[in-house]
Amino acid sequence: MRVSVVLEQRFIHTPDGSTYDNGHATYDHWRRYLSVFEEVQVVGRSQAVTEVPAGFRRVDGPGVRFLPVPYYQGPLGLLRRLTGVSAALWRGLEPGEAVIVRLSGVLVHLAAALRWFRGHPFAAEVINDPYLGYGPDGTRHPLRPLFRTLLTELTRLHCRQAVAVQYVTREALQRRYPPAAGVASFGVSDVHLPPEAFADAPRVYQGRARHTVLVGSLEQRHKGVDLAVRALAVLRAAGHDLRLKVVGDGPLRPGLEALAQELGVAQACEFAGQRSTPAEVRRDLAGAELFLIPSRTEGLPRALLEAMAQGLPAVGSAVGGIPELLLPDTLAPPGDVDELVRAWGALASNPAQLSAHSGRNLALARTYADATLDEQRAGFLRSVRAHSRPQSPFPPARTS
Structure with missing residues (x-):
């Protein structure tokens, strides 16, 4: 059939x-x-x-x-x-x-x-x-x-x-x-999580998580990339040495790049474009220290599970299925930049919590393996x- x-x-x-x-x-x-x-x-x-x-x-x-x-x-x-x-x-x-x-x-x-x-x-x-x-x-x-x-x-x-x-x-x-x-x-x-999608072990953090990655389409405002750029500007103005890498492409990209320029964070905000294979995305995840998903709407985001499978701590919005994956202290109401700043800054500054969330996220991701x-x-x-x-x-x- x-x-x-x-x-x-x-x-x-x-x-x-x-x-x-x-x-x-x-x-x-x-x-x-x-x-x-x-x-x-x-x-x-x-x-x-x-x-x-x-x-x-x-x-x-x-x-x-x-x-x-x-x-x-x-x-x-x-x-x-x-x-x-x-x-x-x-x-x-x-x-x-x-x-x-x-x-x-x-x-x-x-x-x-x-x-x-x-x-x-x-x-x-x-x-x-x-x-x-x-x-x-x-x-x-x-x-x-x-x-x-x-x-x-x-x-x-x-x-x-x-x-x-x-x-x-x-x-x-x-x-x-x-x-x-x-x-x-x-x-x-x-989600598609074959054995090669998983890190061998959780990460152990000795210092702050400075390098954050966001993976998502720039076709619509759903992924909240503009919120991430605004939160980055607030955190850097407050003295946090953070960088954001956006993996994905679409018609919203020029406006988002202009927003980063307007807010003075263009040098700390990299728009990496579309990746050709899952292996390339996994390299972006492996090279980051924290994952960000400030979506305005979601089902159950595959990109978040892929990041968790790489042992990344994560901060996201309390929308759709994200609360099924992340703990309350790493969630912000959708569209709320102030709360996103709070959750992102708090987790990125706490090595012990980063290490704990890495182990917890990797273990949970394994329950979503193929x-x-x-x-x-x-x-x-x-x-x-x-x-x-x-x-x-x-x-x-x-x-x-």
Whole structure:
């Protein structure tokens, strides 16, 4: 049986049809689904390119194909191409296959609605929270309040309609978007932590943690990089010799670099750009002394777990699944620069606490290792398959 996975991610493809992504939606991620299904079809928007930019990795491969949906940007772009997008989903998602929608996002909600309209089952993976993502500190789109209400309610609806639901958190997303009564529910992170992702031992700190790293996309304001830059300026003005390295890229980068210049911390704030492989990101993590994740919205952040696997102490915002990973004294309310300054400065200045958090974070990250989570992920996929049996084109024979 084939499983099709619909997601909001934007992809690129070359003239030969090969598809690429600059995030986590690459072949290594999708081949996990082959433990239960014979074929995986990834469904998303894709834009044609002649050259593959640095930092992009292949999506398709043995057992994994890609179904391109006509490319668009934003709600108005979708409206202009709604007929073509709907037709691609209608033709590409076959009645007898398994379908998983990765919530939330406009394309995936459209796919879920089409499946429901046709009377065909679908399952859901909940990877983020639109209520927070479209909150006052999230996107600045003029229709933000409408999107917040609409996408939050659609996520709740489609979780209730799904035949199985997997959440990347263990508790946080389940509270806001519960499944229907009696529906199989799973709380399993989608992080990829093979054995080489782990440090051999916790770190032992003899002095302050001066070198902090933040890993995240600069596509939207969700990762709170602007908050990190402002907090860095306050801490350095107070005499803390701290440096920040931002790993990631996107359209917000020029504005963030200008902000660092404006606040006088450009020399202490490095924008390293996109990395091409997980090994390159691990080198950035290994070279840092503390990890920062001041997100405005999150599911369960993979980058934080990857940092913890390297034995990094971490400071983050109390949002989404982050409180499931970090202790209260290392958390700040989302969007609160003053509290971020407090938590960052306190931990970075305390070698004993840094060492203790390193050991604690490494031990917790080991509970998210691939070898531990793969069986739980397979349980979700087996449930999806069991509720997605191919349908016979003939009605059952009547019995007298």
